[in-house]
Amino acid sequence: MDISELGEFGLIARLTSGLATRSPQDIGIGDDCAVLDLAADRLLLATCDSQVEHVHFTLQTSSPVAIGRKALAINLSDIAAMGGTPLYALISLVLPAHLPVATLDGIYAGLRELALRYDTALVGGNVSGTGQRGEQLIIDITVLGSVERGRALLRSGAHPGDLLCVTGTPGDSGAGFYSLQHPTLPVDTATLAYLHERHTSPTPRVFEGRVLSSFDPGWVTAALDISDGLSGDLSHLCESSGVGARLDLARLPRSSALRTLARVAEHDPYAWALHGGEDYELLFSVAPEHAEAVAQAVLAQTGTAVTIIGTVLPPAEGMQLVYPDGHAEQLTIQSWDHLKQ
């Protein structure tokens, strides 16, 4: 069965069956708008991001469940980067008429799985067809969240002297993408499975972001997610904060799977970490006297490692990359441009 047989209203009924609301005041499904109850002492966070078939994913290299997970994960990651709690999601779909219903069910299984894990209610949405002139499946999601007043982690608060930290092991997503494009590399299946998973089902660092926003203001001074790649997103942080930065390449945490693939593929492992993008780890700056305590708290409360990878500099010093042998160069920025492919 494809979705044109189900029809718009049949499809909506299928997608919305059994969805729960968050508070008795919430009226989630079936009216013109979702009606949502928000606590008074909090600010609202709102973000949207889309996944376009053949640009961000293909049905050949990702399972429908992974596509659904990732479409929500990239939005949850933006809430995480602000230190917020995700609350609600609105799902807008543009669907080719001959999309199998089973594919859509898989996508929704992935969406619901992640929504459940991060306690996010699916409260609204929209479906459109592509018509006969288009064939691309598009999943566009808006996530609403909240953060305590004065606690939002912005990009703009980094000061010279702060330390730069990152969660997890950036570069895994880029390495996973590379391995999907080079399927004949002689790499063990456990390594490939780990890297594919990191690329196709990234983990939004929601719990980690909540730990970061729990400290007194002035401890964690700026944060963002590294969806565009470490170099590009560091440049965003520097621009917003009006600072420079030094990144110590020797400190960059690399997963053993990434190192294995880099060795077999004879690929620079730092390139994936610096420019690969789509890692959805958090990059943040911390007052130097609190960096260890922050890293320990994140690890203790979430199990996610935090690594100090550099230092915030005065703006005149620009963005520097220090190589393992100690020599420094200007950091080259390679951001993913979604319009130039």
Added chain:
Amino acid sequence: MDISELGEFGLIARLTSGLATRSPQDIGIGDDCAVLDLAADRLLLATCDSQVEHVHFTLQTSSPVAIGRKALAINLSDIAAMGGTPLYALISLVLPAHLPVATLDGIYAGLRELALRYDTALVGGNVSGTGQRGEQLIIDITVLGSVERGRALLRSGAHPGDLLCVTGTPGDSGAGFYSLQHPTLPVDTATLAYLHERHTSPTPRVFEGRVLSSFDPGWVTAALDISDGLSGDLSHLCESSGVGARLDLARLPRSSALRTLARVAEHDPYAWALHGGEDYELLFSVAPEHAEAVAQAVLAQTGTAVTIIGTVLPPAEGMQLVYPDGHAEQLTIQSWDHLKQ
């Protein structure tokens, strides 16, 4: 110049230049999320809707400005249907690489025009390319609004005996669409201009919705916008409220332009009003003793006429259509299905 030359970040800078925030707490542009300040005594409204090229519009029959206006209007209409005040919009674009920048500027001019008219701040968004496999321009918008607690107009509150009312003159949009598809009809330019405008630049009934939600609860018992057509949306109201309805065809307000086109095209003028869709007028039910006062208040405060077009019935009586000669038939529902075209 096309948008691929501008690039993603150049494009975002262009689209976000000069956008204002709503409150000093709001941090609108450039961080991972919009950070928004919401009054404590209100509920949040959230809705999303997309416009897909070749499905909802074409660049041949609508100007870029009109496309931008309509993309926002259809979302503002959902806020209007709940009796709410629109506050914020997030704009998600999927763009073919060779879209002229001038087209996008036009779309944004339309978005900004309507955002200004309805005091809605553009606080976030996203741009993706279609890649080389796609060519459809897609504008997906989420609008957030608010409504006083207990004042949201839902679809579910209509009672047998209530009167059914509609704003404006439904059918104009369907007639406008028909005239665009039949460009050689001998109709005067003023008639055509009016109907085209009603189809390509619909007016969201935001001010009218605010008047409706200002009355004591129990006066206006249910409301929705008739984006799917009067017959389809009346069936939604009946289903949500668990009621039947009688629609009096002789009472349906028809614009003189619609009547002119129907005469020239030898087309049933009621078909456009009943099934045309995309009118974005408000359909609502009112306790019978308050119907005149409500209609008068909307007219006095907004200049928009309200017409009583039928009655809410007990559920067992179903949905009936009373013809001008007095005979009644079961109302045929023709809703627009965006997946079946």
